[in-house]
Amino acid sequence: MHNEIYLDGNATSCVLPAAIDAALDMMGQRFGNPSSSHGAGLQARVVLEQTRERAQRLLGVGNGRLMFNSGATEGIQTALLSALVALRERQALGEACGNLLVYGATEHKAVPESLAHWNRVLGLNLTLTALPVDGDGLHDLAALRALAPSAALICTMAANNETGVISDLAAIEQVIVQSGTRACWLVDCVQALGKIDIDLAATRIDYAPFSGHKLYAPKGVGMLYVRAGAPFTPLIMGGGQEAGWRSGTENMAGIAALGTVLEALERGDTFRSHDELAGFRVRLAEALRAALPGVVFNNRFDKSLPTTLNFSVPGIASRELVDVFDAARVRVSAGSACSAKKAAPSYVLDAMGLPLWRSAGAIRMSFGALIDDATITDACARIARCGDALRASCLIASGPDADPAPPDGLLQLGVEGACSWLVFDAASRSCVVLDPLPELAERIAAYVRCQQYQVLAILGSTAGAPDAGLVAALGEHYQAQLDYDAHGWPLQANAQVTLEDGTPAAMLRLGKQVLARVQTTQDVCAWLLGVSEADRLPAAQVRFAFCARAAHSMPALCDGQTLLCPTREEHNQLCERISTSPEDMISADMQLDRQAVDALLQAHPGAVLVDVREPYEAAATVMPGVQLARSVPLSRLVEHASLWLQDDQRTPLVFVCRSGNRSLKAAQCLRRLGHPHSYSLNGGLALAA
Ligand code: PLP
Secondary structure, eight states: OOOOEEOBTTTOOOOOHHHHHHHHHHHHTOOOOTTOOSHHHHHHHHHHHHHHHHHHHHHTOTTSEEEEESOHHHHHHHHHHHHHHHHHHHHHTTOOOOOEEEEETTSOTHHHHHHHHHHHHTTOOOEEEEEOBOTTSOBOHHHHHHHGGGEEEEEOOSBOTTTOBBOOHHHHHHHHHHHTOOOEEEOOOTTTTTTSOOOGGGSOOOEEEEEGGGTTSOTTOEEEEEOTTOOOOOSSOSSOTGGGTSOSOOOHHHHHHHHHHHHHHHHTSSSOOHHHHHHHHHHHHHHHHHHSTTOEESSOGGGBOTTEEEEEBTTBOHHHHHHHHHHTTEEOEESSGGGTTSOOOOHHHHHTTOOHHHHHSOEEEEOOTTOOHHHHHHHHHHHHHHHHHHHHTTSSOOOTTOOOOOOOEEEEEEETTEEEEEEEETTTTEEEEESOOGGGHHHHHHHHHHHTOEEEEEEOSBSSOOOHHHHHHHGGGBOTTSOBOTTOOBTTOOOEEEETTSOEEEEEEETTEEEEEEEEETTEEEEEEEEOSSSEEOGGGEEEEEESSOOOOOTTTOOTTOEEEESSOTTSOSOEESSOOOTHHHHTTOEEOHHHHHHHHHHOTTOEEEEOSOHHHHHHOSOOOSOOSEEOOGGGHHHHHHHHTTOTTOOOEEEEOSSSHHHHHHHHHHHHTTOTTEEEETTHHHHHO
16 A cells, blocks of 8 residues: 655666566576577577667667667767767877867766766867756757857757756757767767657767666666767777677677567557656646645756656755655655765756755656556655645644644754754743754744744854844744844843852753853853753753864863764764763674664663654654654754663664664764664665565
């Protein structure tokens, strides 16, 4: 019932069942080498040539060549090597060739990276020049007109992998032809195969790489078209397969599978029509609009493949969206698959001139032409579920009736090696914001508004007015008209507390907790948070110390149990102690696989399994699968760490999360703090399930 919904078709596709059968047949029955002259070889050869003929018909190859290879990255290498070797030969003859290697600014990295590589290896010293695109992602034809006369090579993809934007190849061709340039023209057709009509020999295109795994064939098989008369230099030499153009025994299982997919394309009875796919996209877009208020689409539907949506949601990072969709078993990707691990902005959306929040927060949702109506219906329901989960966790605005359980204690919000803290008191619905990063202003304000808290102070470790964006976004939840000192400390709060060294400090009361202000240097502030009902805050009662660097700058005021909470988390650590544990505690035996976790839980029935995923992920989860003892989001870990450390028994803690990254971070933190029995489920829940 809660099947996986795979909406990452531009990264790869599953394999068509008939193509799996064909591949199995090639590996089982017809395993011969197509170069062998005996019967077994001849049987394989028939499949090889039938597949080639089919591709030649489908792609309109004409007198050109079509060779099989391992995929588009190889095809791109071969094409670029061929074009650049020919250029070098022309240069050696003293012919005037252009000096620019022009590539579309939104090309797949395989193109510019390979261009730079072969330019260097061949010692050509040509200049790589990105051809700009407009706000819709279409190539700037005026710029191409200006560059073409100096171009030695031109690369413009047919359809973009992140946005699905379909290039105007006819217009590009016109500019190239009119410029009279002799530059070779490479068109990466990976995302276009099966989705756009292609008639290669009728164009000026010199090279066109294709990849099987984007269209229901397996990974590791692809094709390269080379126009008749276009320069060619083999990338791989050897036994002379593929007429000597690409040596190495052919990947017959892959080729047979690809042949089956091409046959289905030719028959026209397997894949859905453009209009049906466009209708599915409209339904997904409507579901996204309803679930995620403010969602913006980064691709124009009338200019892109009907199978691709690319969107951003204000105030929500792409990582968070991927996490929540993944919990709902909807597989989408952040930007492009290759860069999904990094939270880097998408260079494709950057090239389109989109603002940073959109290019850094983008999600690509893409599907294949085999998708069915029921899957789309199910996907729309899961999208609604993700919206509800984000709403319940205050990541998107909730309706007036919502009343999420008020948080208590610490919340850590982080971006890229720096973080901000919020200290909540649920009983009084008041909180303090410590060192808010401007990037987090909207997030902090949304959280405070949604939880209906009052912000007592916005404190900065260095002097300066609080971020105007945050103040504006907080509105009535922060009393901006009151008097604050240069660090945001409210001057009305004139209560004082005596610290360990006997000095008095200004303090704010948050329920039973006391927040004391400490001037560490002339212009840097730090804060101590502890439990005190009297007017003293001895070191032993300081639970947390917040300082701009995880400096051990206040040893006199804290004790060994105090957790140092850096507002600049430079080493990606959640928190520290004055005396951290030796590094060897951190590395050894910390990551456990599923079996080892089971064994540990059996040996230690009291061990605690801790899910460090954020609440919206838990809320969106459609397959509870693992019965988890406790949910402690990573953003709330520090609060709980302080309690776990008070447990003298050192009960084993096993952290789990989606992929194993956050749980590892949690386990490392606990070990560093001196809890030797902290572990992480290696590979995360994805593997455990
Ligand atoms: N070009 C584009 C547009 C792509 O989307 C991809 C795959 O991500 C490639 C090239 C590389 O293809 P392959 O995985 O076959 O090497």
